[in-house]
Amino acid sequence: MTAKLAGKARTQALASIKSWKKVRGRDAIQKSFKFTDFNEAWGFMTRVAMAAEKADHHPEWSNVYNKVEILLLTHDAGGLSLKDVALAKVIDAIA
Amino acid sequence: MTAKLAGKARTQALASIKSWKKVRGRDAIQKSFKFTDFNEAWGFMTRVAMAAEKADHHPEWSNVYNKVEILLLTHDAGGLSLKDVALAKVIDAIA
Numbered sequence: 001m002t003a004k005l006a007g008k009a010r011t012q013a014l015a016s017i018k019s020w021k022k023v024r025g026r027d028a029i030q031k032s033f034k035f036t037d038f039n040e041a042w043g044f045m046t047r048v049a050m051a052a053e054k055a056d057h058h059p060e061w062s063n064v065y066n067k068v069e070i071l072l073l074t075h076d077a078g079g080l081s082l083k084d085v086a087l088a089k090v091i092d093a094i095a
Numbered sequence: 096m097t098a099k100l101a102g103k104a105r106t107q108a109l110a111s112i113k114s115w116k117k118v119r120g121r122d123a124i125q126k127s128f129k130f131t132d133f134n135e136a137w138g139f140m141t142r143v144a145m146a147a148e149k150a151d152h153h154p155e156w157s158n159v160y161n162k163v164e165i166l167l168l169t170h171d172a173g174g175l176s177l178k179d180v181a182l183a184k185v186i187d188a189i190a
Binding site (some may be wrong): 042052053055060061063064 | 154158160
């Protein structure tokens with residue numbers, strides 16, 4: 001069971017990934033990425049997939065040609081946890 | 096410009112991919128796939144990505160852990176075309 005982020009720790013953690021937006025109606029964060037074409041979007045997704053598998057923490061995501069939408073939350077925490085913040089940082093570094 | 100499927104050709108084409116369902120409100124088809132885990136789902140997606148890039152015809156799709164949702168339509172046709180039917184068959188063969 002992963003701890004759900006709350007209080008000051010939550011505020012600080014989310015402040016470190018400001019480009020990720022809160023999702024309406026779910027305790028989750030999301031971000032959109034746009035690339036030149038599908039080839040480049042897929043390359044990005046593949047690197048994220050490797051990182052997610054390694055961390056055993058996977059995104060909810062969608063792809064339409066050169067666009068990728070990523071939503072992060074921790075299902076077994078019932079909301080955001082430090083795992084999401086860590087994965088968000090890895091994804092930003094890859095992008 | 097790709098021709099949009101209509102009339103008898105459309106009926107026959109869709110009859111050949113019956114496991115794909117019509118999407119409400121869009122001239123598109125969709126299908127859900129479920130795998131053992133993310134690793135297997137990603138393997139499937141990678142093979143579909145290669146086929147899509149080769150055909151220069153890309154799906155709208157989403158993934159949550161072991162589940163993959165795929166929606167097909169031809170943007171420049173404004174709806175379903177034979178490209179979607181061909182890609183649907185390739186995806187079914189991969190799955």
